Amino acid sequence: MTHPAKLTLGPVLFNWRPEAFRDFYFRIADEACVDTVCVGEVVCSKRTPFLAPVLPEVIERLTSAGKEVVLSSLALIMTEREANEARQLATADAGFLVEANDISVASMLAGRPFVAGPLLNIYNEGTLAALEELGAVRTCLPAELPADILVTLAGAAKGEIEIQAFGRLPLAISARCYHARSRNLAKDGCQYVCAEDPDGMAVDTLDDEPFLAVNGTQTMSYHYLDLLHELPALRARGINRFRLWPQNVDMVAVAALYRAVLDGAVEPADAADQLAALCPRAEFSNGYVHGREGHLFVEADL
Amino acid sequence: MTELVRPELVCPAGTPAALKSAVEAGADCVYVGFRDETNARNFPGLNFSRKELEEGIALAHDHGAKVLVAINTFPRAGRPDLWHQAVADSARLKADAVILADIGLLAHAAHHHPDLRLHLSVQAAASNPDSIRFYAERFGVKRVVLPRVLTVQEIATVNAAIAPVETEVFVFGGLCVMAEGRCALSSYATGQSPNMNGVCSPASHVRYEERAGGITSQLAGFTINKFGEGEPAGYPTLCKGRFIANGKTSYLFEEPTSLNTLAMLPELIKAGITAFKIEGRQRGRAYVAAVVQAFRQGVDAVMAGRPMPDIDLDRITEGGRQTTGAYERTWR
Numbered sequence: 166m167t168h169p170a171k172l173t174l175g176p177v178l179f180n181w182r183p184e185a186f187r188d189f190y191f192r193i194a195d196e197a198c199v200d201t202v203c204v205g206e207v208v209c210s211k212r213t214p215f216l217a218p219v220l221p222e223v224i225e226r227l228t229s230a231g232k233e234v235v236l237s238s239l240a241l242i243m244t245e246r247e248a249n250e251a252r253q254l255a256t257a258d259a260g261f262l263v264e265a266n267d268i269s270v271a272s273m274l275a276g277r278p279f280v281a282g283p284l285l286n287i288y289n290e291g292t293l294a295a296l297e298e299l300g301a302v303r304t305c306l307p308a309e310l311p312a313d314i315l316v317t318l319a320g321a322a323k324g325e326i327e328i329q330a331f332g333r334l335p336l337a338i339s340a341r342c343y344h345a346r347s348r349n350l351a352k353d354g355c356q357y358v359c360a361e362d363p364d365g366m367a368v369d370t371l372d373d374e375p376f377l378a379v380n381g382t383q384t385m386s387y388h389y390l391d392l393l394h395e396l397p398a399l400r401a402r403g404i405n406r407f408r409l410w411p412q413n414v415d416m417v418a419v420a421a422l423y424r425a426v427l428d429g430a431v432e433p434a435d436a437a438d439q440l441a442a443l444c445p446r447a448e449f450s451n452g453y454v455h456g457r458e459g460h461l462f463v464e465a466d467l
Numbered sequence: 468m469t470e471l472v473r474p475e476l477v478c479p480a481g482t483p484a485a486l487k488s489a490v491e492a493g494a495d496c497v498y499v500g501f502r503d504e505t506n507a508r509n510f511p512g513l514n515f516s517r518k519e520l521e522e523g524i525a526l527a528h529d530h531g532a533k534v535l536v537a538i539n540t541f542p543r544a545g546r547p548d549l550w551h552q553a554v555a556d557s558a559r560l561k562a563d564a565v566i567l568a569d570i571g572l573l574a575h576a577a578h579h580h581p582d583l584r585l586h587l588s589v590q591a592a593a594s595n596p597d598s599i600r601f602y603a604e605r606f607g608v609k610r611v612v613l614p615r616v617l618t619v620q621e622i623a624t625v626n627a628a629i630a631p632v633e634t635e636v637f638v639f640g641g642l643c644v645m646a647e648g649r650c651a652l653s654s655y656a657t658g659q660s661p662n663m664n665g666v667c668s669p670a671s672h673v674r675y676e677e678r679a680g681g682i683t684s685q686l687a688g689f690t691i692n693k694f695g696e697g698e699p700a701g702y703p704t705l706c707k708g709r710f711i712a713n714g715k716t717s718y719l720f721e722e723p724t725s726l727n728t729l730a731m732l733p734e735l736i737k738a739g740i741t742a743f744k745i746e747g748r749q750r751g752r753a754y755v756a757a758v759v760q761a762f763r764q765g766v767d768a769v770m771a772g773r774p775m776p777d778i779d780l781d782r783i784t785e786g787g788r789q790t791t792g793a794y795e796r797t798w799r
Contacts, residue, residue, distance in 0.1 A: 242594060243617060248595050268591075268593065269597035269601065289542045289545075334651075339645045341721075371710070372683075452658070458655065
């Protein structure tokens, strides 16, 4: 294999307290074997003011540690204020790649290198080519794509292709805040109740079956994506970059497991056992990459 | 105060019969899809063959109405031919516009069919002026169907920023609570999604189970709702179900409800929207005729400066419940 596999730590999607957020990234900077770290508020612009004060020191620490820093944009831009904040991010030219998670941000970045984020709808070669023409040098593909399409797009890409490999999957975004709604609050007076659930709020069916998770305006999978078993096959078929979504677990250890499997140092089955121990409350899924229901865990080889 | 612009009524037609009903009831435009996964209402027994589209366009044009063809799923990597052919056939049959969501398909259509008018589907979820300008400037999109995330005030701001690009908004019918085209809940549960397969919470995965005390509705084995004896069991659309979160059972995402903006028509018209869209290509001709007539009367009354007619659409809304959705800020 000519290209060494790379790991990206996706942006924290949850509303962590600023100190927890800062401490998390400091430890990632010092200890985690990831190549790239994304930072920035993706889900709700009401959270941005809390992160802004700690972001500079986080970015400084990550950069000093030799990590590539990517600044992630908001996913759903509706107001002029949100558009202006995105424009500032896109035009700051601070020496970091920006990850566009709304097509408006990609348009603001046109002509300069950027990352096409996993919340853009990139399902085929035509759209990938259009975004690369715009300046995308790396593209993180949507969650619901099966392996054959991931591989087809990796083959068609001029730039890098990244796929999601660990953590709760971002499945939907809305103008409405379900965290607030679960407390009989409106989004305008939300009291930031999403901060009470650092891994998202579990959503069960009426038969008490775990199903989804809510993170403010975002709906996520209940299950944690686990592609440890599939990493070698995906690598062999030309996918070289994998994204880990931060959860409130030992992400340094999670990254080390993915790295070990990519390096061939640990068998996927052993790594999966260790991953389950690191995430004691989690259930795992890998259905999408097998072309199946996203919530399923499929044992078969790719 | 600028003069009010008369909005077009854009009406659904899942079948040739519904198309006829819609144009006879006063639709300015009807929107249709081909009978395959190229459109977001890929349901059994629905949609148009090429021949039916040709006949439908002739009939609509005789009534002075336009026909828009929705090709608004995301082409599958490795085999975009089905989608390219749908665009080519729409151009050949002289459809008045195609409604597209995928950037690659928009680029293809703009390049190969430069005379074909392009509308941006709601499935592209262009929720701000920068996104809309991207589609207008790069691909020549003339009209954008706005995602159901904006308030009326925000829509007015968008309209002022993007003219002469036109906007179209949903005024009635089924209601996505997530930003459209940015939701994979259906494929998470069933393996089939709006973006890839043109279906959401598909009927093939629905089961109603009779249990002691009532009926349980399921989607792909997940319980979406439970109904007591004698209570009508609604369709288990994933985001309209009851779930348990934070120790509480509720319609966490949205109640089983329909969008109905009849009472808001004066505000919506003042917001400078070019076209009002009625959801429901999966609905029968009686539904289509009733809704189109109601909105025809409503729009005509506002334009003539008459008071809004009192029209009751309760009997055809989901569970009899109605909402004005995201158009009012409190919905969020």
